[in-house]
Amino acid sequence: MNSLIFSLLVVPVVFSFLFLLSENKTFYKLLSYLLFAFGAIASITMAIHGPIQLEITGSAFSSMEGIITLLEILILIFLFWVSKKHNRKGVFSLTVIQAILFIYSTFFMDKHHEAIINVDSFSIIMLLLVNIIGTLILVFANGYISEYEHHRHMKSKQRMFYFVITVFLAAMNGLVMSDALGWVYFFWEITTLASFLLISYNGDEEAYNSGFRALFINIIGGICFSLGIILFQNQLDITTLTGIAAHGQLSGIYIVPVFLLCIAGFAKSAQMPFQSWLLGAMVAPTPVSALLHSSTMVKAGVYLIVKLAPAYAGTKLGTAIALYGGITFLLCSAIAVTQRNAKRILAYSTIANLGLIICSAGMGSSLAIAAAIILIVFHAVSKALLFLCTGQIEHTIGSRDVEDMTGLISKAPVLALITVFGLVSMILPPFGVLITKLISIEATAQNPFLVVLIILGSALTTLYYIKWMGTLLAYPTASLSMKSGANFNIYMPLWILSILVLISSIFIAPLYNNLVSPELKVLLPKASEALIINNVNIIAQTGSFNNNIVFIVIALIILIALLIHRTLIGNTRKTDVYMCGENVKDEENMFRAPDGTSEKAVFGNYYLTRIFDENIITKLGTVVSIALMLIVILGGLL
Amino acid sequence: MSTTEIIVRILLVLIVAPIVGCFFAGVDRKLSAKLQGRIGPRLRQPWYDFRKLMSKENLVVNKYQNLYILFYIIFIIVSLIMLFLEMDLLMIIFVYTIANVALILAAMSTGSPYSRIGASREAISMLAYEPILVFYIVGMYMLTGSFKISQLNGANAPLILYLPLVFISMLFIMSIKFKKSPFDFSSSHHAHQELVKGMFTDFSGPTMGIIEFAHWYEYVFLSGLMFIFWKQNFIMGTILSLFTFFFVIIVDNITARLSWEWMLKVTWTVIVGLSVVNILFLYLNNVKLV
Numbered sequence: 063m064n065s066l067i068f069s070l071l072v073v074p075v076v077f078s079f080l081f082l083l084s085e086n087k088t089f090y091k092l093l094s095y096l097l098f099a100f101g102a103i104a105s106i107t108m109a110i111h112g113p114i115q116l117e118i119t120g121s122a123f124s125s126m127e128g129i130i131t132l133l134e135i136l137i138l139i140f141l142f143w144v145s146k147k148h149n150r151k152g153v154f155s156l157t158v159i160q161a162i163l164f165i166y167s168t169f170f171m172d173k174h175h176e177a178i179i180n181v182d183s184f185s186i187i188m189l190l191l192v193n194i195i196g197t198l199i200l201v202f203a204n205g206y207i208s209e210y211e212h213h214r215h216m217k218s219k220q221r222m223f224y225f226v227i228t229v230f231l232a233a234m235n236g237l238v239m240s241d242a243l244g245w246v247y248f249f250w251e252i253t254t255l256a257s258f259l260l261i262s263y264n265g266d267e268e269a270y271n272s273g274f275r276a277l278f279i280n281i282i283g284g285i286c287f288s289l290g291i292i293l294f295q296n297q298l299d300i301t302t303l304t305g306i307a308a309h310g311q312l313s314g315i316y317i318v319p320v321f322l323l324c325i326a327g328f329a330k331s332a333q334m335p336f337q338s339w340l341l342g343a344m345v346a347p348t349p350v351s352a353l354l355h356s357s358t359m360v361k362a363g364v365y366l367i368v369k370l371a372p373a374y375a376g377t378k379l380g381t382a383i384a385l386y387g388g389i390t391f392l393l394c395s396a397i398a399v400t401q402r403n404a405k406r407i408l409a410y411s412t413i414a415n416l417g418l419i420i421c422s423a424g425m426g427s428s429l430a431i432a433a434a435i436i437l438i439v440f441h442a443v444s445k446a447l448l449f450l451c452t453g454q455i456e457h458t459i460g461s462r463d464v465e466d467m468t469g470l471i472s473k474a475p476v477l478a479l480i481t482v483f484g485l486v487s488m489i490l491p492p493f494g495v496l497i498t499k500l501i502s503i504e505a506t507a508q509n510p511f512l513v514v515l516i517i518l519g520s521a522l523t524t525l526y527y528i529k530w531m532g533t534l535l536a537y538p539t540a541s542l543s544m545k546s547g548a549n550f551n552i553y554m555p556l557w558i559l560s561i562l563v564l565i566s567s568i569f570i571a572p573l574y575n576n577l578v579s580p581e582l583k584v585l586l587p588k589a590s591e592a593l594i595i596n597n598v599n600i601i602a603q604t605g606s607f608n609n610n611i612v613f614i615v616i617a618l619i620i621l622i623a624l625l626i627h628r629t630l631i632g633n634t635r636k637t638d639v640y641m642c643g644e645n646v647k648d649e650e651n652m653f654r655a656p657d658g659t660s661e662k663a664v665f666g667n668y669y670l671t672r673i674f675d676e677n678i679i680t681k682l683g684t685v686v687s688i689a690l691m692l693i694v695i696l697g698g699l700l
Numbered sequence: 701m702s703t704t705e706i707i708v709r710i711l712l713v714l715i716v717a718p719i720v721g722c723f724f725a726g727v728d729r730k731l732s733a734k735l736q737g738r739i740g741p742r743l744r745q746p747w748y749d750f751r752k753l754m755s756k757e758n759l760v761v762n763k764y765q766n767l768y769i770l771f772y773i774i775f776i777i778v779s780l781i782m783l784f785l786e787m788d789l790l791m792i793i794f795v796y797t798i799a800n801v802a803l804i805l806a807a808m809s810t811g812s813p814y815s816r817i818g819a820s821r822e823a824i825s826m827l828a829y830e831p832i833l834v835f836y837i838v839g840m841y842m843l844t845g846s847f848k849i850s851q852l853n854g855a856n857a858p859l860i861l862y863l864p865l866v867f868i869s870m871l872f873i874m875s876i877k878f879k880k881s882p883f884d885f886s887s888s889h890h891a892h893q894e895l896v897k898g899m900f901t902d903f904s905g906p907t908m909g910i911i912e913f914a915h916w917y918e919y920v921f922l923s924g925l926m927f928i929f930w931k932q933n934f935i936m937g938t939i940l941s942l943f944t945f946f947f948v949i950i951v952d953n954i955t956a957r958l959s960w961e962w963m964l965k966v967t968w969t970v971i972v973g974l975s976v977v978n979i980l981f982l983y984l985n986n987v988k989l990v
């Protein structure tokens with residue numbers, strides 16, 4: 063098992079250097095498939111084997127520490143160089159602060175002589191997400207990135223692209239397996255740097271602006287993180303995540319380090335007021351967005367926040383975190399309704415869902431934390447699928463505007479159906495995301511303030527996804543311009559992700575019992591079992607439901623549809639759309655006006671921009687979230 | 701609940717519910733006619749209409765549009781069965797949402813501008829009524845400590861006593877759910893409206909018949925939700941359901957259609973506000989019925 067842990071760190075790094083060797087496309091393809099196979103096998107083996115702890119002492123430890131210190135210095139030098147080169151004063155001055163903190167913590171603080179690699183159930187969940195979804199996205203990138211570069215007349219930067227992505231995956235593996243806060247912080251910084259390189263991939267003005275914005279915000283998070291570590295060690299002599307869990311609830315002045323680590327998590331998870339970096343990140347190619355939004359980067363933030371739950375569960379700080387997450391959920395869902403750019407819809411939906419995860423974690427009951435962890439899983443799978451679909455739609459019709467996708471079902475039926483499936487899995491039972499929403503409503507029902515936020519946010523979520531779904535399925539009103547045909551590298555990941563969505567929702571019981579429930583015992587040892595999921599029912603203290611009913615009914619409907627498809631589909635006569643006048647033949651949605659001319663009926667979705675104005679809500683969100691943070695920290699101290 | 705009782709209840713839903721719903725639809729037309737000074741059709745007219753629709757040719761504009769209607773009717777029936785089996789009310793509402801989404805997608809898939817506008821407006825009205833339904837359930841949870849309807853059997857007072865403002869909110873959204881004036885902007889039974897038949901413009905013949913049939917189930921489902929306000933007493937529960945039904949019909953006849961923007965603004969401020977005030981009251985006073 064030790065070698066497996068070791069390989070999860072080292073193999074991606076080895077692959078990343080292999081990617082540097084050649085520019086051959088077939089070679090890249092081979093490597094991505096190999097890495098996918100390795101990631102899937104290694105993480106599943108890990109899941110079967112179960113949690114494991116590994117102590118690193120002696121020379122192994124000191125050499126690891128040496129490597130980490132060296133790499134951290136290199137990262138700082140790179141940050142100085144890149145911010146100087148592009149003349150970004152903000153990033154430069156933040157890097158100065160970071161360097162000071164680094165020097166302080168390296169040379170002026172007590173050193174430890176061992177570290178623990180702690181692979182618990184939550185780490186295993188994250189490993190599965192990173193190593194299966196992350197590598198699948200890499201396979202997708204194979205079919206995508208060449209055409210992307212060709213389309214933009216870019217100089218090929220694929221070598222760097224694959225290198226950074228695999229390093230990114232390795233860093234995520236390291237992040238979720240480390241127990242020492244110092245190590246977590248090291249991997250945290252690597253993900254920050256990797257995301258900067260990936261976001262500025264296009265190399266133009268816009269890409270660099272977005273990249274530096276991401277860097278700026280994440281360095282703020284990083285500074286909070288390292289301050290938090292220093293305070294934890296000086297005040298409480300805690301240097302590990304397990305140490306935080308073992309210490310339990312914190313109060314008074316001691317909430318400051320937890321609060322700082324939470325800010326780091328909020329920045330990484332792009333919560334308000336930090337959301338702008340994730341919105342800017344969509345200038346990068348689709349695989350990058352898919353990676354940042356689903357299994358890596360933003361999930362690292364919520365991972366940390368859930369891991370900190372023992373410190374704030376049941377305290378006022380916890381309630382404030384829940385309120386903060388809930389407000390982000392509601393406001394970002396409202397903004398998503400007004401968007402017509404598919405990638406922006408998905409970005410706001412990601413921020414909103416992460417808000418819901420943070421809200422659940424902040425509530426701190428074991429039912430709520432269960433909801434948070436399950437949502438991390440389901441959101442990752444569905445969101446990866448949706449991003450990849452959007453990327454492929456963009457390749458197919460040359461637009462990411464939802465209105466332009468009208469009638470995609472008739473032009474690219476498979477792609478449209480997979481996308482609709484992904485959208486359905488975000489809002490309807492029996493799929494996981496909705497089940498977690500149900501559990502989190504049941505968990506928040508004691509707190510009327512939170513429940514209002516979640517209920518209104520959920521209603522908005524349903525609206526913006528229905529609009530999109532309906533548009534994809536609509537009878538074509540305009541002919542779409544189609545480009546190249548299907549590609550195995552593109553569709554294979556889409557199919558596998560769809561199957562994963564289905565499988566994870568069907569097998570929610572083993573997922574919960576084997577991976578989520580043990581983690582709850584670690585995080586909240588005193589809390590009673592709040593949720594029991596057996597093969598038939600999901601039973602909370604407050605209610606129970608049988609998800610299988612819905613699966614069975616859907617199976618039944620498909621069966622009925624097959625049985626009566628002659629009456630349902632076969633025995634029908636196709637006729638023209640009703641236009642309240644004479645239809646113009648061969649022209650869709652045109653009718654003859656009273657004066658004999660032909661008129662075209664054009665229809666678009668409602669976007670409610672007058673009601674939920676993006677700028678106003680963003681400003682409101684910034685003010686409210688900053689105010690909440692101040693209240694939290696002042697309230698905690700006083 | 702014993703197995704026999706479960707079977708009896710399922711059969712009750714499958715057979716009796718559409719008859720009751722059809723009767724509701726008949727009374728609706730009769731009463732509306734009386735209010736408008738007409739004689740009106742016979743009480744069984746909805747049934748005759750249904751039979752006539754079923755005998756017509758199956759015309760479609762999109763080959764697969766009927767598939768969505770299959771999802772719609774079956775999920776309406778399933779949610780009604782779950783309601784009668786007194787399961788987790790929150791889950792019931794989400795299953796019911798599947799049916800509504802299927803109907804919206806059906807209308808969107810046909811692509812007539814009229815049905816697409818109708819479908820979009822229906823999606824907006826979902827935004828308006830869904831929160832109220834969930835607030836109602838949260839209110840029930842705060843009083844009984846459970847999301848299961850069966851928990852109400854042991855309650856010592858009716859829900860309506862402690863959820864009066866939620867009841868008013870529910871009455872309001874029932875007008876939206878029944879697609880009645882002033883909120884009949886996604887589709888309506890009236891002739892000569894700007895939207896033709898709204899969402900159902902491109903449905904005809906047997907499919908339209910099935911949609912009507914599903915509506916009868918839906919009427920019973922919605923009445924069932926109001927019945928739960930006084931579930932312990934069958935007579936009082938029925939009176940609440942009937943009151944809601946007549947309230948909706950009378951409002952339908954005395955109001956003119958309003959815009960969806962007006963509806964959204966009012967529900968998200970006044971009506972949501974009413975429900976939240978009610979829930980805050982329960983939270984602050986910690987009232988328990990079980």
